[in-house]
Amino acid sequence: MGDPGTKSELIDLDDLRTSSGLTGRRHLLSLMVENRPGVLARIAGLFSRRGFNIDTLAVGPTEDPNISRVTMTVDGALHPIDQVTKQLHKLVNVIKIRDMEPETAVAREMALFRINAAADTRAEIMEFANIFRAHIVDVSRRSITVEVTGTTEKIDSFERMVRPHGLIEMARTGEVAIARARPES
Amino acid sequence: MRAADALCEALKAEGVKHVFGIPGGASLPLYDALYDADFEHIQVRHEQCGGHSAEGYAKASGRVGVAFATSGPGATNLITAIADAHMDSVPTVFITGQVRTDLIGTDGFQEADVTGMTLPVVKHSFLVTDPAQIPDYIHKAFHIAKTGRPGPVLVDIPQDLSRADIDYEPITGTPKLPGYQPTTEGNIKQIRIAAKAMANARRPVLYVGGGVVNADASEELRELAGSDDFPVTCTLMGLGAFPAPHERWLGMLGMHGTRSANYAMDEADLIVAIGARFDDRITGKLSEFAPRAKFVHIDVDPAEISKNVAAHIPIVGDAKDVLPKLTGEYRALAADSARLDDWWKQIRSWQEQYPLHYEDSADSEIKPQLMVEEMYRAAPDAIITSDVGQHQMWAAQYFNFAEPRKWLNSGGLGTMGFGLPAAIGAKVAMPDETVICLAGDGSLVMVCQEMATAAAHGLDVKVFLMNNGYFGMVRQWQELFWEERYKSVVMGPSPDWVKLAEAFGWGGARVDDKGELAGAMKTALETPGPYLLDVHVTPNENCYPMIPAGAAARDMVG
Numbered sequence: 001m002g003d004p005g006t007k008s009e010l011i012d013l014d015d016l017r018t019s020s021g022l023t024g025r026r027h028l029l030s031l032m033v034e035n036r037p038g039v040l041a042r043i044a045g046l047f048s049r050r051g052f053n054i055d056t057l058a059v060g061p062t063e064d065p066n067i068s069r070v071t072m073t074v075d076g077a078l079h080p081i082d083q084v085t086k087q088l089h090k091l092v093n094v095i096k097i098r099d100m101e102p103e104t105a106v107a108r109e110m111a112l113f114r115i116n117a118a119a120d121t122r123a124e125i126m127e128f129a130n131i132f133r134a135h136i137v138d139v140s141r142r143s144i145t146v147e148v149t150g151t152t153e154k155i156d157s158f159e160r161m162v163r164p165h166g167l168i169e170m171a172r173t174g175e176v177a178i179a180r181a182r183p184e185s
Numbered sequence: 186m187r188a189a190d191a192l193c194e195a196l197k198a199e200g201v202k203h204v205f206g207i208p209g210g211a212s213l214p215l216y217d218a219l220y221d222a223d224f225e226h227i228q229v230r231h232e233q234c235g236g237h238s239a240e241g242y243a244k245a246s247g248r249v250g251v252a253f254a255t256s257g258p259g260a261t262n263l264i265t266a267i268a269d270a271h272m273d274s275v276p277t278v279f280i281t282g283q284v285r286t287d288l289i290g291t292d293g294f295q296e297a298d299v300t301g302m303t304l305p306v307v308k309h310s311f312l313v314t315d316p317a318q319i320p321d322y323i324h325k326a327f328h329i330a331k332t333g334r335p336g337p338v339l340v341d342i343p344q345d346l347s348r349a350d351i352d353y354e355p356i357t358g359t360p361k362l363p364g365y366q367p368t369t370e371g372n373i374k375q376i377r378i379a380a381k382a383m384a385n386a387r388r389p390v391l392y393v394g395g396g397v398v399n400a401d402a403s404e405e406l407r408e409l410a411g412s413d414d415f416p417v418t419c420t421l422m423g424l425g426a427f428p429a430p431h432e433r434w435l436g437m438l439g440m441h442g443t444r445s446a447n448y449a450m451d452e453a454d455l456i457v458a459i460g461a462r463f464d465d466r467i468t469g470k471l472s473e474f475a476p477r478a479k480f481v482h483i484d485v486d487p488a489e490i491s492k493n494v495a496a497h498i499p500i501v502g503d504a505k506d507v508l509p510k511l512t513g514e515y516r517a518l519a520a521d522s523a524r525l526d527d528w529w530k531q532i533r534s535w536q537e538q539y540p541l542h543y544e545d546s547a548d549s550e551i552k553p554q555l556m557v558e559e560m561y562r563a564a565p566d567a568i569i570t571s572d573v574g575q576h577q578m579w580a581a582q583y584f585n586f587a588e589p590r591k592w593l594n595s596g597g598l599g600t601m602g603f604g605l606p607a608a609i610g611a612k613v614a615m616p617d618e619t620v621i622c623l624a625g626d627g628s629l630v631m632v633c634q635e636m637a638t639a640a641a642h643g644l645d646v647k648v649f650l651m652n653n654g655y656f657g658m659v660r661q662w663q664e665l666f667w668e669e670r671y672k673s674v675v676m677g678p679s680p681d682w683v684k685l686a687e688a689f690g691w692g693g694a695r696v697d698d699k700g701e702l703a704g705a706m707k708t709a710l711e712t713p714g715p716y717l718l719d720v721h722v723t724p725n726e727n728c729y730p731m732i733p734a735g736a737a738a739r740d741m742v743g
Binding site: 009010011012013016017018021033034037038041042045046049080082083086087089090091092093094095096 | 308364384385486490496
């Protein structure tokens with residue numbers, strides 16, 4: 001640090017900046033939490049109490065039976081993500097939080113669509129399903145149910161394609177994500 | 186061993202000497218175990234007050250306060266105290282009985298989902314599902330309650346589990362909590378940056394909150410303030426962390442703070458926030474708060490940093506660890522104190538121009554501010570508890586708290602009725618200290634049954650009742666901001682407080698002549714046993730100065 005006390009080494013207050021704030025993008029948070037009753041209520045309660053919105057939420061087991069993974073998406077244009085993660089960290093049952101960067105994580109969502117499918121449009125819907133590498137999981141005289149897995153964007157665009165045909169019902173899981181393996185050196 | 190007895194063993198191992206509470210059906214096994222326990226149970230008269238007593242105990246001593254309640258209404262009565270402890274970061278453990286496990290979820294008699302109800306206001310909570318968990322949960326509860334940013338932890342124990350037999354082995358060492366590792370050591374690089382910014386500041390202010398009291402870092406704060414000529418202001422919760430009066434002391438800041446403190450914040454170029462959380466009672470209108478300042482924010486809770494006001498130099502850590510390092514780094518820079526001369530000239534001129542003041546009565550009427558001044562003269566070293574309202578603000582303004590843990594009040598939640606039970610808790614914790622509750626008449630009537638607790642346990646607490654016949658602060662707001670449309674603020678017909686005190690076995694006297702006030706206080710303090718002094722003060726006095734809600738420091742009135 002050199003000789004202390006010289007003016008040049010001090011910090012000019014005009015140079016100080018704050019770093020936190022709104023990021024303006026969607027964040028995918030992956031939480032490792034203790035697998036105990038009430039943990040989800042604590043997380044949901046925290047969001048409602050602090051006025052944060054959860055866009056999607058998916059909860060499931062991990063390789064360790066004592067730990068569950070909660071994956072949620074939060075809009076960084078509405079809420080300071082830094083504040084959201086710090087509040088989550090205060091929950092004793094939350095062990096680890098990762099803000100999954102799109103480049104370093106694989107994220108997928110699954111959705112089920114039940115679509116109007118009269119005889120004349122059925123072929124077209126099956127064609128869409130093919131293009132999207134989706135599976136037809138149920139068929140009736142009037143409708144087809146399709147399962148689509150992929151990124152949120154892919155599911156959004158599938159929805160746009162089939163909606164004009166009459167979307168009877170849609171169920172989406174919300175994204176789950178996992179970190180990409182680091183490139184081996 | 187019966188699980189309830191193991192619970193008592195665990196409490197004993199945590200060094201518990203006193204607990205507060207009321208028994209009930211679901212906590213019968215717990216109370217059966219308390220029969221043989223090595224610590225004292227103070228039977229209170231309302232669970233909320235048991236909770237506040239535990240808070241007063243913790244705030245006065247720094248030890249963890251413990252309160253028991255039964256299921257259902259006992260547990261729901263505790264919630265105000267739990268919320269209060271959460272807002273003011275009070276290390277407390279609340280232990281509730283719950284209905285039998287086979288009744289949970291059936292709307293059984295005296296069933297209430299207290300863990301669910303308290304989720305937003307606890308630091309953490311445990312619902313026991315296996316009797317073997319009980320001692321482990323107790324140790325975890327204490328660890329969580331007292332480390333990092335302190336707070337309330339609830340342990341809810343179904344009746345059948347507390348009476349079950351378990352293999353009990355004493356537990357030693359720090360509990361394993363993978364999701365709970367508070368950062369207490371400040372990052373030295375950040376501390377160095379803060380020191381260098383402070384050395385360049387020309388209008389710095391140290392803005393100190395209750396975190397410094399919780400961290401027992403008053404000495405360290407004094408060292409930092411004295412490492413140069415730094416002005417210091419404290420929040421309501423921080424009072425006593427810096428010795429008042431003092432040449433570097435600006436008084437309290439915020440809504441009813443001094444003009445000097447608020448103007449200094451307004452003009453500051455660097456504000457060093459230590460264990461304070463930029464509450465709306467401090468900032469007023471956020472967009473106009475300290476518009477010229479850069480912020481160093483030191484707090485043990487990372488979520489407080491940049492929550493309300495963005496920090497330029499965040500430092501996560503315990504004040505006890507961070508402040509000496511900051512002082513050391515600052516001293517090494519050998520900054521030139523003369524750069525602060527103009528700043529002090531400005532501050533001194535504010536102090537001369539805008540001292541705290543009130544107009545004394547021309548007759549024998551007792552002004553409320555005078556009452557606080559007389560209290561200070563009568564017992565400057567006493568532990569003072571208060572309720573919430575005008576009397577609380579006057580105490581904050583006119584009683585010079587020279588040491589930490591002498592000023593116990595409800596800051597964040599603003600719980601009326603906090604004062605008497607907190608005084609009882611403080612007296613239990615610190616039996617050799619003089620403990621005075623400065624009560625409001627609106628507040629005291631909410632908790633007056635606790636006079637029975639003090640009498641039953643022979644607790645020598647004094648209540649100095651500032652009796653103005655109103656919910657005074659609400660009356661003041663209706664006068665100033667609601668066109669004098671006074672609604673439901675008159676307390677009369679008030680009880681005869683002296684008779685009420687005597688009915689509870691207390692001593693009591695009434696005074697309404699300022700010439701007799703000092704003598705009446707002396708008598709109250711010298712009379713052994715609990716004593717209520719009913720002081721009739723000017724009914725319509727307003728508390729000034731004040732920043733109207735939502736206004737900026739510059740817009741102080743009065």
